[in-house]
Amino acid sequence: MLELYRKRLKTSGNYMGEALKKQSDMIMDNTFTRDIAYRKCYIDNQPVDAKYIVHTYYSISKDAVDYHLQFRPGVHYPIGTFVDIPDDVGMYNRWLIVGRSDEPQFVKYNVLKCNWTFKWIVNGVIHECLGVLRSRSSYNAGVWHDYYTTTPENQTQFIVPTNEHTQTIDYNMRFLISDNKINPIAWEVSKREDTFPVGITKITLKQDLFNPNMDNKELMIADYYKNKVLEDSSEKVEYEITYSGKPNLKVGGSYKTYSIPNIDFCSWKITGIDTKNYQVITPYDSNQIKIKIIKDYNLIGSVFTLSAYKGDTLLDAIDIEVISI
Structure with missing residues (x-):
């Protein structure tokens, strides 16, 4: 009789803390949609229940702030996942999971709103990915002067999920990131981080000069024309121009x-x-x-x-x- 009673108690947990956690999870799950923070979100076009929680507030003197997202108990997603979250009028915006807390219960995820589609070209193949453009503090006048040249000096950063496309981004690669289609601003990759945390890639850029001979401002892709010089034909011809190394x-x-x-x-x-x-x-x-x-x-x-x-x-x-x- 006593053994049956013990087994019945253990169905709620092997100890008091575990039993309380299970009860809390059950209450959270059953009352999940009653919270004002509840949102019907979508991940990979599949509906997902989540709570959209404000933990800090935006200021024009700072960068865009992150928000917390809490899923039902036991539901988890990896860092770098896109989430479609409705705003106060029901319009869906795409957000990116950039962090996760290590709380013992009711785990919360850090999300940032995606605000830019990044485009680049590698070996003639155009890649693009939605991501988060972040500001960087730059304590200078915006230009650098030396004895010979004057160059722009500014920096910015963006965050994208780590995948087969974003892994093609490398040092010295150039981007056009600007809302000006007449005189766009060009940037060059100076730093790449993909392990803090694993799942997202943080790219730091320094400002570069827009080059109309290489950059396509209609498509907003830098170095679009860089490799437009045709490779030498492998066909044998009677006469052929020769040179040392490459023709450049x-x-x-x-x-x-x-x-x-x-x-x-x-x-x-x-x-x-x-x-x-x-x-x-x-x-x-x-x-x-x-x-x-x-x-x-x-x-x-x-x-x-x-x-x-x-x-x-x-x-x-x-x-x-x-x-x-």
Whole structure:
């Protein structure tokens, strides 16, 4: 009789604390929708019950604040999960889980509202991901001066879930993050963190100059035209322009030689770049040309065409990109 009584008591828990926790979980679950903080949320288009809890308030002198999200007892989701939460008028907004508390009961998640769609290009493939744009304190005038140049000096940060797309983001990669489609602001990745906590990736950026020769402001994708120079064709041709290394020319660099083997003489034509922006040397009665780009950093990313002719017959043509030193 006593043993049966003990077994009956243990159905609620092996000790008093466990029994109280189970009772609290049961009360929380049964009264969950009666709270004013209750929201019918969606995760991966599936309805999820949650409580949207305010624990701090927004100020224009600070960054956007996080809010707490509490699910029913025993329901958990990993950091980096998107959650659709309705606002006070029932309009759904997408939020990102960026943290989780370690409370013994009624675990709460930190969520931030997604406020920007980030776009970038890797190996010709365009990636995009919704995320959270964060401000960073920058105690300077916004520009840096040295003896030779003046460059913008500012920084910002964004948070995205860690996945197969965001893992392609690397150092020195550039982004266009701006609400100005006329003169957009460009940024370059200077720091990447993906373990604090695991599930989200924090990207820190420093301001860079917008380059119309490389950046697409209509699509708001930086370096969109960077790899537009075609690779050399693998097909065998009778005449082909040859050079050392890659065909690119460095802005302000030295002369680079281009030639057509298997022919004694040819004429050359350069199109797509103003004549004032380059210098050439063409040895008399030869198959060579030497080209040098002037020191004008606005030319970085521009592409021009070098063509070789025998009389009126085109022998070969290549695209040449102007790159930084």
